Amino acid sequence: MSRRRAVGPGSVRPTRSGALLVAVALVAGATGWLLGQPELSAIAATALLATAVALWWVVAAPRETTIVRTLMPPRTRVGDDVLVRVRITNGAARRTPVQRIGERAGVHGTVDLTVAPIPSGAVRDLTYRYPARHRGLHRIGPAHVTVEDPFGLVRSTRPGSRTDELVVLPRTWRLTPLPGAVGGHALERRTPLPSRERHDDDLASLRSYEPGDDLRRVHWRTSARQGRLVVRQHDPPWTRRTTVVLDVRRSCHDDDSFERAVSVVASLVELAAERGELVRVITTDGTDSGIVGEEATDALLDQLALVSLRPDGSLAATLDQLGRDPDGRLVVCTGALGAPGHAAVTGATRAWDRCVLVTTASATASDEPDPPVLVTWTGGDLDRVWAESTGPAIRSGVRS
Numbered sequence: 001m002s003r004r005r006a007v008g009p010g011s012v013r014p015t016r017s018g019a020l021l022v023a024v025a026l027v028a029g030a031t032g033w034l035l036g037q038p039e040l041s042a043i044a045a046t047a048l049l050a051t052a053v054a055l056w057w058v059v060a061a062p063r064e065t066t067i068v069r070t071l072m073p074p075r076t077r078v079g080d081d082v083l084v085r086v087r088i089t090n091g092a093a094r095r096t097p098v099q100r101i102g103e104r105a106g107v108h109g110t111v112d113l114t115v116a117p118i119p120s121g122a123v124r125d126l127t128y129r130y131p132a133r134h135r136g137l138h139r140i141g142p143a144h145v146t147v148e149d150p151f152g153l154v155r156s157t158r159p160g161s162r163t164d165e166l167v168v169l170p171r172t173w174r175l176t177p178l179p180g181a182v183g184g185h186a187l188e189r190r191t192p193l194p195s196r197e198r199h200d201d202d203l204a205s206l207r208s209y210e211p212g213d214d215l216r217r218v219h220w221r222t223s224a225r226q227g228r229l230v231v232r233q234h235d236p237p238w239t240r241r242t243t244v245v246l247d248v249r250r251s252c253h254d255d256d257s258f259e260r261a262v263s264v265v266a267s268l269v270e271l272a273a274e275r276g277e278l279v280r281v282i283t284t285d286g287t288d289s290g291i292v293g294e295e296a297t298d299a300l301l302d303q304l305a306l307v308s309l310r311p312d313g314s315l316a317a318t319l320d321q322l323g324r325d326p327d328g329r330l331v332v333c334t335g336a337l338g339a340p341g342h343a344a345v346t347g348a349t350r351a352w353d354r355c356v357l358v359t360t361a362s363a364t365a366s367d368e369p370d371p372p373v374l375v376t377w378t379g380g381d382l383d384r385v386w387a388e389s390t391g392p393a394i395r396s397g398v399r400s
Helices: 016-035 038-059 196-202 220-226 255-274 294-306 315-323 339-348 382-396
Strands: 002-006 011-014 065-072 075-077 081-090 099-104 110-115 123-131 136-140 144-148 154-159 164-169 204-208 230-234 241-246 278-283 329-334 354-359 373-376
Touching: 011 016, 011 038, 016 038, 038 154, 065 099, 065 164, 081 099, 081 110, 110 123, 136 294, 164 294, 220 230, 241 255, 241 315, 255 278, 255 294, 255 329, 255 382, 278 294, 315 329, 315 339, 329 339, 373 382
Parallel strands: 075 164, 241 278, 241 329, 329 354, 354 373
Antiparallel strands: 002 065, 011 154, 065 081, 081 123, 099 110, 099 144, 136 164, 144 154, 204 230
């Protein structure tokens, strides 16, 4: 993503040194005139002349400068590096002086670049890099171009390029899959399918190729992406659908626990896409993605990049609504949860055959029978915590 804009006129003002020199010149001139000292008047005149020359230097500097900023990539993940290329083109008939380009890199700080003189018609490329530490939509820029005279007496600051948008997606982890689960309705009764071919594809989940599998069942696009052969496995559609509930209530999260919860949901979205499964993401403020497939993965991740805490909403009401029509697996992601909250989630999710409750802050389990599998992730690697928490439950046949 890039934007182009010619540098405008901006503002011209003396630097601190320039202001001090003018003040000294005025005092020296006044003193020389009052005391009849021509030497002081000469000093004052020289200082004012130097300031006038500095002003001319800055004002006369070429302004036909074009700046193009390119983000590589414009869409990244928390923890990855962002490379920014700034291309400056001198469209003036003479070379530019030394320039300083400063711009704000979203919430990641301010960048200052020094640009050597650029000949007429020439192009200069500069780059800088920084890690994307914060999820969300960040605006890079605008840039401003600063020119000073060689003595540092006068400074001109002019607006440069406009802003570019950088999307930082939540960090994701490679999670072990949950087994299929039965539900109350088949997919074809909920989502009309246009053709027999599409019907067959939507009934197929993916698994690793095993010797003896029919090569006609190989899913070549996923095999190329993963670097290993995977084949379609036809299952009842409701067994491979995952509904994910993200609790966005401010009352149960701090900033860190909320970021962990968003990472869990994003990891589950990517897991569903990798396995060719269906997923539905619902937040407690009422946002609902609907039942979507692999083609909607990027859109879902973009939405998760922008999701934020809300003062309202109800986890109980959301789960109650879902419990009236359970299909497939349910994963609930929340923050701090006490024993009463755990009991409430247990009661509200009994209709689901497979259910996982993920807490990203302190959690206290209740004594309610048949609870969902509890995954408490307050730090470390999510993939390890997930495998350790869900693995035993899957092997023992507990509701998971």
